[in-house]
Amino acid sequence: MKRRNPTIYKALKRRRKSEGITQLALAKEIGCKQSAISMMEAGNLDALSEDKLQKIAEKLGVELDSVTQKSKISLVNKYCPNHDCPSNIPYVVAGDLCFMPKFVNEMAETSSRCEFCGEILQHECSNEECNAIVSGKSSCCNVCGDPYVECHADIVDKVTWADGQRERIEQIRVLIDS
Ligand SMILES: [Zn+2]
Ligand SMILES: [Zn+2]
Structure with a gap:
């Protein structure tokens, strides 16, 4: 039907x-x-x-x-929208903070939460004008080019923040995997 x-x-x-x-x-x-x-x-x-x-x-x-x-039978890639979450690895490109999400392959219709921070996982582009379903595993939407994870916090030294965050993430992931 x-x-x-x-x-x-x-x-x-x-x-x-x-x-x-x-x-x-x-x-x-x-x-x-x-x-x-x-x-x-x-x-x-x-x-x-x-x-x-x-x-x-x-x-x-x-x-x-x-x-x-x-979409009922298809699996989608889901990501955590929280920039501060250890599932999103930050890096700086041309002065901009970007995040590579740790994608979770799941049914589009099941609502699930991030294993790290508890945020509800998304499977659509965060750009409201776009909302394209996440298809690949990249940091940006392949329809509108917007990043999936956006940082709204005011971070002055992005490179230092990203370095520190990556170190923290490594430690957290080791804890979770062990
Ligand atoms: Zn998270
Ligand atoms: Zn988009």
Whole structure:
């Protein structure tokens, strides 16, 4: 049985943007108000009739009903979003702090927590405009290029912090593995 993916509005929004179509242009083409598109993209799928939703999905090449079906059986890479967590190894590139997450391969639908810090693991890009499913094992999203783990703390000496953190991580991981 097919089931609607409750976050399909994110995929629709993402596709519309990547196609360079404005809400207004899409609304005109489908024959609805721009506000209805806007509401739908904010998560209110009922803002549009089933018929119009289908039209939009067709135009944008998004499968409305099969996504959940697919993600049900597929494994995804999950990461801990906490920059301070030992599961994320920091390094500095061109003056920016980056983190290489320790990915956990799991079913997309099971909600699990980080074995190190207890944070809920994520399997989508942290960029709200993107939210792409994590596919590879790299530090950045392969759709929008944003880093998966972002550091919001104000760290002055990033290199020293990253060095210290890596040392700490090594010690913690040794403890956990033994
Ligand atoms: Zn963690
Ligand atoms: Zn992304």
